[in-house]
Amino acid sequence: MSYITLLTNDFGKISQYQKANGIDILEIKHRLCAASISLYGGQVLNWQPVDQLPVFWLSDRSIYQPGKAIRGGIPICWPWFGAYKDAGNHGFARQIQWHLDDIKLTENEVVLVFSTAGENVSPFWPHAFKLVQKISFSTDFTQQLTIENLSVQSVKFTSALHSYFNVSSPKNTSIQALNNVLFDDKVSLLNDQKDTLTNCVGPLDRIYHNQSVQQIKDIGWQRTIEVKSTQCEQWVLWNPGRKIAESMTDIHKEGENEFVCLEAANTKWLTIAGHESITLEQTVSVSANSNVTPR
Numbered sequence: 001m002s003y004i005t006l007l008t009n010d011f012g013k014i015s016q017y018q019k020a021n022g023i024d025i026l027e028i029k030h031r032l033c034a035a036s037i038s039l040y041g042g043q044v045l046n047w048q049p050v051d052q053l054p055v056f057w058l059s060d061r062s063i064y065q066p067g068k069a070i071r072g073g074i075p076i077c078w079p080w081f082g083a084y085k086d087a088g089n090h091g092f093a094r095q096i097q098w099h100l101d102d103i104k105l106t107e108n109e110v111v112l113v114f115s116t117a118g119e120n121v122s123p124f125w126p127h128a129f130k131l132v133q134k135i136s137f138s139t140d141f142t143q144q145l146t147i148e149n150l151s152v153q154s155v156k157f158t159s160a161l162h163s164y165f166n167v168s169s170p171k172n173t174s175i176q177a178l179n180n181v182l183f184d185d186k187v188s189l190l191n192d193q194k195d196t197l198t199n200c201v202g203p204l205d206r207i208y209h210n211q212s213v214q215q216i217k218d219i220g221w222q223r224t225i226e227v228k229s230t231q232c233e234q235w236v237l238w239n240p241g242r243k244i245a246e247s248m249t250d251i252h253k254e255g256e257n258e259f260v261c262l263e264a265a266n267t268k269w270l271t272i273a274g275h276e277s278i279t280l281e282q283t284v285s286v287s288a289n290s291n292v293t294p295r
């Protein structure tokens with residue numbers, strides 16, 4: 001594999017290499033973290049602060065091929081989330097080429113800006129658009145997605161920053177702030193449900209109508225992943241469980257026991273007026289669980 005160095009200084013190095021089928025990967029090594037991004041799909045694949053296990057999960061059986069979505073990291077689901085008419089799941093942003101526009105490598109962070117633009121990309125969503133992602137990798141992670149409507153008419157979209165979080169096991173993982181929050185259940189097809197989950201073992205496929213800060217507490221690895229979103233009205237919680245995972249060719253054996261998806265989503269159509277834009281954001285941080293156990 002031949003690497004091209006894009007930028008290097010005292011704080012780190014950013015290189016690029018080509019995987020199968022012409023898919024370009026950016027690899028980041030910084031004094032505070034390591035990370036990688038695929039320019040196909042504009043998809044974060046990995047982020048690992050120093051002294052931490054990787055924060056995002058990536059399948060060993062991901063397919064790196066135009067026309068397919070990469071399984072893991074943070075696929076960008078846009079301009080629709082989930083199923084839509086006869087189009088495939090989750091829109092086309094995760095299956096088109098993005099371009100690197102800017103890199104900054106400073107003592108405290110690596111900031112990358114990349115974008116993609118088009119018109120008539122899909123008959124299901126033919127409008128003119130530009131997407132810009134700005135990502136900061138450091139001890140924390142910030143991702144901003146700006147959606148620009150380049151047409152005169154208003155457009156509608158749904159979306160998700162579909163993060164696959166790497167956990168010791170969904171069995172050891174809980175997300176307390178989702179307890180007793182109204183959710184629509186895509187497994188039972190019942191809406192407006194409420195319950196308390198003691199873990200994240202699948203099959204789970206839920207749309208929670210809530211925007212509060214979430215903490216994914218992992219008692220196996222004794223760490224908590226905190227996720228905050230801006231301009232995202234729902235959280236989607238997904239783990240396929242064994243049976244569905246076994247039917248998915250791009251999830252490695254028992255891969256469903258290694259991740260929990262918690263997606264900063266807009267599952268109801270939002271409107272962007274002509275020539276206007278909207279920015280969605282998520283931030284992720286990791287900390288050790290506090291060892292204080294209630295008596």
Ligand SMILES: O=P(O)(O)OC[C@H]1O[C@H](O)[C@H](O)[C@@H](O)[C@@H]1O
Nearest residue numbers: 069089090186205236237238261
């Ligand atoms: O297989 P994909 O198209 O990547 O979708 C994977 C999953 O994404 C979301 O979490 C949806 O809520 C699920 O219904 C879907 O199965």
